[in-house]
Amino acid sequence: MPYTHQSMDALREVGDELADATVAALFERGEVGTFNTLMRWFSRTGQDLPDGLPEVAREYLDATGAPPAWVDWDEMEKARLFFIDNNVHISTALSFAAMPACYVVPHVAKLLSATHSLDYPSRRMAETGQFTVYLMRPDAFEAGGRFIPAAQKVRLLHASIRHHLRRADRWDVAGLGVPICQEDMIGGQLMFSLQVLDALHRLGIHMSEDGARSYYYAWRVVGAMLGVDPAHAPADLESARQFSDLYMTRHMGPSEEGVRLTRQLIDLYEEVVPGTVFDPVVAALIRYLIGDTAADWLDVPRSAWDTLVKAAPALLGVLESLEDRSPLAAWALDRLGALTTNLELSSLTRGRVMQYAIPEHLKSEYGVTSTAPRTDRWTPPPLTAQLPARES
Template sequence: MNPTPTAPPRPRYDDTALDALATQGDPLADETVATMFARGEVGDLNTLMRFFTTAGHQLPDRMPAAAAAYFEATSVPPSWVDWDVMEQARLFFMDNAAHINTGLSFASMPACYAIPRVARLLAASHSMDYPSRRMANTGQFVTYLMQTNAFEDGSKFIPAVQKVRLLHAAVRHHLREGGHWDVAADGLPLSQEDMIGGQVCFSLLVLDAMHRLGVHMSEEGAEAYFYAWRVVGAMLGCDMDSVPRDLTEARQYTDLYLIRNLGPSQDGVRLNAQLMRLYEDVVPGTFFDPIVPATIRFLVGDTIADWLEIPRGPWDAAAKAVPVVLGLLETIEDSSPLAEWAMDKAGSLVTGFELASLTRGRVMHHAIPAELRTDYGVKPPRTGRWVPPAPSPAS
């Protein structure tokens, strides 16, 4: 007697699940922001937040009551955090800081701009007139996350993540309450769908970019890096019942999220053009300027690159040779502790130069917008190479 065939497991993510996430916000942060706007306290909060940059310090005396309650409620990491895995993530970051920043800058950010709804959200903020500010905020945020004291008194990560969460809620408030957003057509602005989408774009897409560049990564390191972003997602108000639990689920979510949302838009074109000009300005001279669009095109692919109107050029072919060069360097690094130290030191210096160029040596402050635009050390041994999860059936 033949056994009864079993149906394949239903995927955790489908259009119905993401449709539901598209209607959900962040109740704690949303209520805090709504209360402060109703009481006219946003200006005072922005001033006081400049003096609250370090975890464990007493909140300013004149902090609005709603904000003080919010900062108190969000002052500790989730109780479920595995600190051994977070240490693995920190070591992974130390080993790959320059590559991670490359993935963030040349893959994750452009991919976000190729999502018209997200590009519109970003374009609605005055801060996007200064693209270095967003890149500086992102780079500093990741650097704070990967420091040894990120979750202890004296760290700057927890205040940073608390402020970013309020900033997201403020953007939702403006767009939803100001009549600038069609919730029925586009879902809630900065909904759970997009919040989780941002988490996977800043984790899995970075790992994908590193893999495409030929960077050697262990399975444990890649999973730990993704785990760190799960912790970030929880602290940013993501619905953890819906957040991918590992890289395999992250692939499923990412594939579906991008299939649902990718497309061309003028906001995306403008934002990416600003981003490329920023990168070109960071590197002295003009000789290497063409490598910026070539690298982005190589990492995001021709379809997204064409949607973003990234110019083609003679450096496109050269960019395809980068994995070969990096692969050779990584092989040398793997075979010699001295070479490994030298490569890590060089990567650290490059990362520091990039961040210093963007921040001008200043601490970046996250402020709630009063309005929106009217027009919108010791490393664990490597145990094999990380390979990206296979595409999900939805793709």
């Protein structure tokens, strides 16, 4: 479907009816604490729901306990294999492209600041990484899998933020629309799919058309499970490009929250890099992946590494060529990628399972498959033509 300023404005007026009603009832009845305590013990699909769970929560969990009926499981398996083949690159893209892209949208940066304490940025990255790993496990949608319960909790987390901001009159609904509205949820879905694929392409990673489309498809399924209305979500990468270009044109810009979140992200990963000599690589990689304009808005520091990091695609191209020619090298690189991803996630989560609990109040500070032919290379959909400005 074609997206216009008018159609996007309409999406700003809509939240998530089911999750919003559930959260409103939990707060009205004073049952949020009970729900959070009991849900710590519910983390795998197929578990019996705990005794004492509020009835409204039980009804919500029953209604959202399965993926959409329209899911194509062949596509989901292709997406999983694409992730296995590219997991370390996807982790890099999520951390240094997708998250900064969120920070460059000022109202999204404010929402992220309200969701978690600014003193613990690792939690934000840990939840994102853990959620993605849960999604891409073979048992993600089967009994014993962790993804569906995580998605159910994240959906309620989003609804609770809408609840708090509206009730406390701390959100300009008239000017900004509903907090975490349908437009922003779809925008977030594209940050973690299309923006990731764009970053992989910029890094020179070999991707097939089939694999890229399957990876996007998986996140379209995720969006539906997190409350996105599939009737409005882009159905394919071409329409995703149109939505993303218009969304970013409408909203991106500088903000204090975006700068602060980006500084925390850089500090967090500089601690992961051994020593201090290579610390500037983190900022240089962010700048390379999101571009100078967005990087300047986020106060990403410049250094001599800005030039050196541009050699990354050539280096990764050598590794990719080796992987293409040798099944043994492909296996070894996949294993190394999995190990690197798991070590990064382990350091962020400190071995804990992230609970995605409903916050009872907000911060006071807030004012491609491994068997697909690699000759069928994916290239990003072109930028859409400049749309006419919104009528005043």
